[in-house]
Amino acid sequence: MKKMKMKHTDHWAVGVDLGGTKIEVARVDSAGRVQERLRRPTPVKEGPNAVKKVIVDLVRRLRKLAGPPLGVGIGLAGQIDPSEGLVIFAPNLNWHDVPFQSDLKQSLEWPIVITNDVRAVTWGEWLHGAGKDCNDLVCLFIGTGIGGGVVSGGRILTGCSNTAGELGHMTIDLNGPLCTCGSRGCFEALAGGWAIEKMARDAIALDPVAGVQLIKLAGGSPRDVTAKTVAEAAHAGDLLGLRLVEQTAQSLIAGVTSVVNAFNPCLVILGGGVLEGLPELIDQIDMGVRKRALPAATASLQVLPSKLGNDAGVVGAAALAMKTFG
Amino acid sequence: MKKMKMKHTDHWAVGVDLGGTKIEVARVDSAGRVQERLRRPTPVKEGPNAVKKVIVDLVRRLRKLAGPPLGVGIGLAGQIDPSEGLVIFAPNLNWHDVPFQSDLKQSLEWPIVITNDVRAVTWGEWLHGAGKDCNDLVCLFIGTGIGGGVVSGGRILTGCSNTAGELGHMTIDLNGPLCTCGSRGCFEALAGGWAIEKMARDAIALDPVAGVQLIKLAGGSPRDVTAKTVAEAAHAGDLLGLRLVEQTAQSLIAGVTSVVNAFNPCLVILGGGVLEGLPELIDQIDMGVRKRALPAATASLQVLPSKLGNDAGVVGAAALAMKTFG
Numbered sequence: 107m108k109k110m111k112m113k114h115t116d117h118w119a120v121g122v123d124l125g126g127t128k129i130e131v132a133r134v135d136s137a138g139r140v141q142e143r144l145r146r147p148t149p150v151k152e153g154p155n156a157v158k159k160v161i162v163d164l165v166r167r168l169r170k171l172a173g174p175p176l177g178v179g180i181g182l183a184g185q186i187d188p189s190e191g192l193v194i195f196a197p198n199l200n201w202h203d204v205p206f207q208s209d210l211k212q213s214l215e216w217p218i219v220i221t222n223d224v225r226a227v228t229w230g231e232w233l234h235g236a237g238k239d240c241n242d243l244v245c246l247f248i249g250t251g252i253g254g255g256v257v258s259g260g261r262i263l264t265g266c267s268n269t270a271g272e273l274g275h276m277t278i279d280l281n282g283p284l285c286t287c288g289s290r291g292c293f294e295a296l297a298g299g300w301a302i303e304k305m306a307r308d309a310i311a312l313d314p315v316a317g318v319q320l321i322k323l324a325g326g327s328p329r330d331v332t333a334k335t336v337a338e339a340a341h342a343g344d345l346l347g348l349r350l351v352e353q354t355a356q357s358l359i360a361g362v363t364s365v366v367n368a369f370n371p372c373l374v375i376l377g378g379g380v381l382e383g384l385p386e387l388i389d390q391i392d393m394g395v396r397k398r399a400l401p402a403a404t405a406s407l408q409v410l411p412s413k414l415g416n417d418a419g420v421v422g423a424a425a426l427a428m429k430t431f432g
Numbered sequence: 433m434k435k436m437k438m439k440h441t442d443h444w445a446v447g448v449d450l451g452g453t454k455i456e457v458a459r460v461d462s463a464g465r466v467q468e469r470l471r472r473p474t475p476v477k478e479g480p481n482a483v484k485k486v487i488v489d490l491v492r493r494l495r496k497l498a499g500p501p502l503g504v505g506i507g508l509a510g511q512i513d514p515s516e517g518l519v520i521f522a523p524n525l526n527w528h529d530v531p532f533q534s535d536l537k538q539s540l541e542w543p544i545v546i547t548n549d550v551r552a553v554t555w556g557e558w559l560h561g562a563g564k565d566c567n568d569l570v571c572l573f574i575g576t577g578i579g580g581g582v583v584s585g586g587r588i589l590t591g592c593s594n595t596a597g598e599l600g601h602m603t604i605d606l607n608g609p610l611c612t613c614g615s616r617g618c619f620e621a622l623a624g625g626w627a628i629e630k631m632a633r634d635a636i637a638l639d640p641v642a643g644v645q646l647i648k649l650a651g652g653s654p655r656d657v658t659a660k661t662v663a664e665a666a667h668a669g670d671l672l673g674l675r676l677v678e679q680t681a682q683s684l685i686a687g688v689t690s691v692v693n694a695f696n697p698c699l700v701i702l703g704g705g706v707l708e709g710l711p712e713l714i715d716q717i718d719m720g721v722r723k724r725a726l727p728a729a730t731a732s733l734q735v736l737p738s739k740l741g742n743d744a745g746v747v748g749a750a751a752l753a754m755k756t757f758g
Binding site: 185194195242254258259261263264265266267268269270271272273275276277278279280281287288289290291296356357360361363364365367368369370371372373397398399400402403405406407 | 511520521568580584585587589590591592593594595596597598599601602603604605606607613614615616617622682683686687689690691693694695696697698723724725726728729731732733
């Protein structure tokens, strides 16, 4: 018998990274490669309907370039009810109880799935990034805040109300600084971008002389000092910058230790803006966690940087859509 | 057609709770009820072979009382390689790399499964205790140390090297007191029985007058003050006792908050010796976590005391055996 060589049409899905400042819509193939990418500012002030119009427009443009997609995956920062794609709360967009999936369905003829942005990133890194072929991993993104996603035994953990993986709100310093969530000493209140910024400004207020280089790097005003400024100052050898980075490193080690002892992953994938500015921290976290976490939990542990970087969101949202509808 | 009423023989399994001081072996039926129970001191000093002989003897006695069991489940404090039932490390028994499952197999004709003690307790509470019919729960046992077990999406999390759920070693105070594991500020180093004992003795050393009632309750010597003494002193209105209990409560709230935000369980089951001595803490933890954890994670949360208490170990080990071999 002669084997027939089947010709497959190239399957693809739309991945949408819906952020507070920009909407990115990409055509992603079944290997997780971004084939096309379109971007627009997010019309936050104009509300969900305006956001919907932008997404519909961009998806239609992609569809013109290729055949029909298998589906549309959307990642956004917020709490999602996955059963109906209801956005319960999305602080960046200022949305409360927006039935975004059914809104979109009226204008798009392809199936739609909505997920939390860090959950999307986790799908991306798991299926096509640093976590390929790994069935026990934790994705930790240290940006303005800290978000996480957990794959355990080959499944993404969702929890009782779909909020599992809020690793930025594990307490790592029970009497520590106030967090935006109302608690104290949350992981992100010590090591997230907003916390680094606050620690820097507080330190400058206490000792303006020590903050001279930070202020200079920020363009002259202490109010413009950010986590990025802190990283730049540290790299330039500034003492306050170095101290703040060292403090952040210790907090990151404590937080990742909690994660490693609680979940026992084979792999921790680290990404996000703070670590992009301070990539040297990844090795430092790796070494620190090996000292601090249980030997039984670190014996089989790898710590790796995100492979997909800024693409993880669209790649992951598309991969989820492909997995759900493919 | 007439329905035939089938007569089932009553299925049962052996549950073994192998501790550092006693071995408990029970006949447990398919509903998780303990039908018979035998106990012996653990011959720790005589090594694995002596322990094996005790277990074999007790299992044979049970088998005389009933038909053959479906299997034998064993829970012990330590790190287990489940693929071959190898005990990698069991501190209470002072065992390193003991192939206990294959040792036992030579003397017992029924299949054997070995698991970590808190994992066994989690099986028990999940299948037959406070967590029945719940597919997202965390069991937290506050004894001398703090151990945990996690059911997420209807499966017990095992992790990469079978140590998932070491919740007692999540960092909750990154500059806090040293833990027995070598890290600092672990959950159990602030709220476990050994930590409460240490805090009490340290407080007495600093201020012996404040410790008068604790010393009296302990029988005259500060060295005999334990977590139990602290609970008794607090219940008698002693100020130092009350302060130590309040401090423990705050640590428990922080630790359970981490667990709730990380895993988003529907149910947290709390048990263990410390909470048996201070049952009023369960409501306090419940209220405190609702203030401190993310609203999205607590909206669907229940906090309940363990239902099986001291039976959870044997019931869970037997339930695991029944699930594995039934």
